[in-house]
């Protein structure tokens with residue numbers, strides 16, 4: 274048996290200081306991090322805890338936050 278077949282776990286950590294969700298307008302946001310069975314946690318995206326919308330993916334938390342703010346400013350739903 275190896276651990277390679279275990280499901281990957283996700284961790285949600287509340288974040289503040291980001292622009293509100295462009296979809297529902299709420300600022301209750303979480304940083305989603307994938308926790309592989311082995312190795313380093315990997316940033317996944319920013320997720321709105323109110324409506325579940327997710328932001329762009331990136332490989333660093335700083336980049337995730339930057340991308341979220343860019344979309345919150347310019348990526349409003351049609």
Ligand SMILES: [Zn+2]
Pocket residue numbers: 294295296297298299321322323324325326
């Ligand atoms: Zn939302």
